[in-house]
Amino acid sequence: MIYVDHHSTTPCDPRVLERMLPFFSERFGNSASITHSQGRNAASAVEEARISLARFLGADSSEIYFTAGATESNNIALNLLDPGQHLIVSAIEHKSILEPAKRLESAGVSVTILPVDREGFVAPDALAGAIRPNTRLASVMAANSEIGTIEPIRELASLCRERGVLFHTDATQAAGKIALDLGTIPCDLLSFSAHKVYGPKGIGGLFVRRGVRARPLVVGGGQERGVRSGTVNVPGVVGMAAAFDLRTSEMAEEGQRLTILRNDLWDRLLAAIPGASVNGPRGLRLAGNLNVSFERVEAESLIHAMRRFSLSSGSACSSGEHGPSPVLRAIGVSEALARGSIRIGLGKSNTAEQMTMLAEDLTHSVERIRRITAV
Numbered sequence: 001m002i003y004v005d006h007h008s009t010t011p012c013d014p015r016v017l018e019r020m021l022p023f024f025s026e027r028f029g030n031s032a033s034i035t036h037s038q039g040r041n042a043a044s045a046v047e048e049a050r051i052s053l054a055r056f057l058g059a060d061s062s063e064i065y066f067t068a069g070a071t072e073s074n075n076i077a078l079n080l081l082d083p084g085q086h087l088i089v090s091a092i093e094h095k096s097i098l099e100p101a102k103r104l105e106s107a108g109v110s111v112t113i114l115p116v117d118r119e120g121f122v123a124p125d126a127l128a129g130a131i132r133p134n135t136r137l138a139s140v141m142a143a144n145s146e147i148g149t150i151e152p153i154r155e156l157a158s159l160c161r162e163r164g165v166l167f168h169t170d171a172t173q174a175a176g177k178i179a180l181d182l183g184t185i186p187c188d189l190l191s192f193s194a195h196k197v198y199g200p201k202g203i204g205g206l207f208v209r210r211g212v213r214a215r216p217l218v219v220g221g222g223q224e225r226g227v228r229s230g231t232v233n234v235p236g237v238v239g240m241a242a243a244f245d246l247r248t249s250e251m252a253e254e255g256q257r258l259t260i261l262r263n264d265l266w267d268r269l270l271a272a273i274p275g276a277s278v279n280g281p282r283g284l285r286l287a288g289n290l291n292v293s294f295e296r297v298e299a300e301s302l303i304h305a306m307r308r309f310s311l312s313s314g315s316a317c318s319s320g321e322h323g324p325s326p327v328l329r330a331i332g333v334s335e336a337l338a339r340g341s342i343r344i345g346l347g348k349s350n351t352a353e354q355m356t357m358l359a360e361d362l363t364h365s366v367e368r369i370r371r372i373t374a375v
C-alpha cells in the first residue's frame with residue numbers, strides 16, 4: 001500500500017525513534033522526581049526539548065507546555081472562556097475546537113462560527129466584525145487538514161491584539177510545514193502535535209504567551225506548571241523536539257518538492273477525469289494537500305477501489321461517521337459532490353512515479369465506478 005494520507009498521521013522518522021529509545025529504558029526517570037539523578041536526568045531532557053521547541057516556534061521556553069496532543073492543547077486553550085463571554089471560531093475548525101465550543105455554548109458562553117470563503121479563507125474583516133465587547137478569544141486554525149488552506153493568521157492575530165481579544169491558532173497541520181514565527185505573529189496561544197511531522201503519537205504542546213494564564217482541564221500533581229497534571233511523557237517530549245528539530249533543515253525543501261508533485265497530480269487529474277474539481281486554493285495551500293471531488297462517484301467506493309493507495313475522504317477523526325465533510329459544505333461544495341471527495345496528503349515517502357500511478361488508478365477507478373453505477 002502506498003501511503004498518501006499524511007494529514008492523518010506520518011510514520012515516525014527513524015532518527016526520531018533513535019533519540020527516544022533510551023528514555024524508555026536506561027533513562028527512564030520521572031522528570032518530576034528531582035531528588036535523584038534518574039529524575040534529574042529526565043527533567044533535563046524535558047527542559048532541553050522545551051528550549052528546542054521554543055526556538056523552533058520563536059517563543060520562550062517558559063511559554064511551552066507539553067500535552068497529550070493537539071486535541072488536548074485545543075481543549076485547554078478554549079478552557080479560558082467563562083460563561084457570559086464570547087468565543088469566535090471558524091466554520092472549518094477541527095472537531096477538537098468545534099466540540100469544546102459546543103460544550104461551552106451549553107455552559108453559557110456565546111459562540112460565533114465564522115464563515116469562510118469558497119477556498120476556505122477567513123476574511124480579517126469578518127473576524128473584526130464579529131468581535132463584541134465581551135469577546136474573550138478567537139480561534140482560527142493555521143492550516144486546514146482537509147483542503148490545506150493556509151489562513152492569514154498574522155493579520156487575524158494582529159487585529160485581535162488591537163481589539164484586546166486573545167487569539168489562538170490550531171497549528172497542528174501547519175507547524176513544521178510552513179514558517180511560523182511567534183516572535184512576529186502576535187498570537188497568544190498555539191497548539192501543535194508531533195505525529196503530523198514524523199514524530200510520535202500522543203504528544204503535543206501548547207504555546208501560551210507570557211502574561212496569559214491557561215487553565216488546566218485535569219488537575220493533580222501540578223506538572224507543567226499546573227497547566228497539565230500527569231507524569232510527563234518523557235520519550236514523547238524528546239521525540240517531538242527531535243522531529244521539529246529535523247523540520248528546521250528539511251521543511252523548506254520538502255515543501256518545494258511536494259508542491260511540484262501535488263500540482264502535477266492536480267493537473268493530471270483535471271485533464272484526465274471529466275467532472276473532477278479541486279477544493280481549496282492553488283496558492284496559500286499546504287504543499288502536500290490535494291482535495292478532489294468527482295461527480296457521480298461515492299468517495300467510499302472510490303477509496304475501496306483504490307487498492308494500491310491509502311486514502312481518506314477527510315479528517316480521520318470524523319471518518320467512520322457518514323455524511324459529507326463539514327469543511328467541504330462550509331466552502332459551498334454541494335452535498336452530492338462532497339460525498340464524492342477524497343483527500344490526498346503527500347509526504348516524505350512519496351515520489352513522482354507514485355503520482356503517475358495514483359493519477360492512473362484514480363482515472364480508471366472513477367471510470368469503472370461510473371460505468372457500474374450507470375447500469
Ligand code: PMP
Nearest residue numbers: 069070071094145170172173193
Ligand atoms: N487539529 C487538527 C487541524 C488536526 O488535523 C488534528 C489531527 N487530525 C488535531 C487537531 C488533533 O491532533 P492530535 O491527533 O494530536 O490530538
